[in-house]
Amino acid sequence: MFWKTFHFKLSLAIGILAGTFATLFEHFPAPLGTILWVAFIGIAITCGVGPDHKKIPNFISSAVAGIIWGLIYFRGLALVEKMGVNADLKMFLVITVLTVLVATFHLCVVDKTWLGLLPVVFASLACFFGVGGQNPISLGIAMTLGILLAHTFEPVAELFRKVSSAKVDA
Secondary structure, eight states: OOHHHHHHHHHHHHHHOOOOOHHHHTTTTTTTOOOOHHHHHHHHHHHHHHHOOOHHHHHHHHHEEEEEEHHHHHHHHHHHHHTTOOHHHHHHHHHHHHHHHHHIIIIIIIIIIIOOOOOHHHHHHHHHHHTTTTOOOHHHHHHHHHHHHHHHHHHHHHHHHHHHHHHHOO
């Protein structure tokens, strides 16, 4: 019963945090206020990788790197299109070459740095494609806010663990 109660309380707290966040987010000016879904991708990828307060700079830096890679992908696609390459071949060539570069760079070159969270890089890159390459600054802000919100979940969980453990011990 302890874990069911713990998980319910945690779910309730996360729901309230997310609901408050979403309500406030809606009031941001466009284009930021229109991409709440990007913030929730930031939450999801942070929870998936595992929030660690010491790695907040890693999460944010990797998210920014994904946006920069997005700019490079879009430039690459435009460049190959100007060469007259058909759409399917253009997509295959650019995505293949750049994805190999992204993965190699983040897994082999900068894996021990702030830029070493490849899942966050790809999540941010996917969001960049999702917004059609528009408003990279708003995208970065939304992703960062989602990452920061996800990092509030662990302290809340720890608080509930302490409270629940104290009740079990008593």
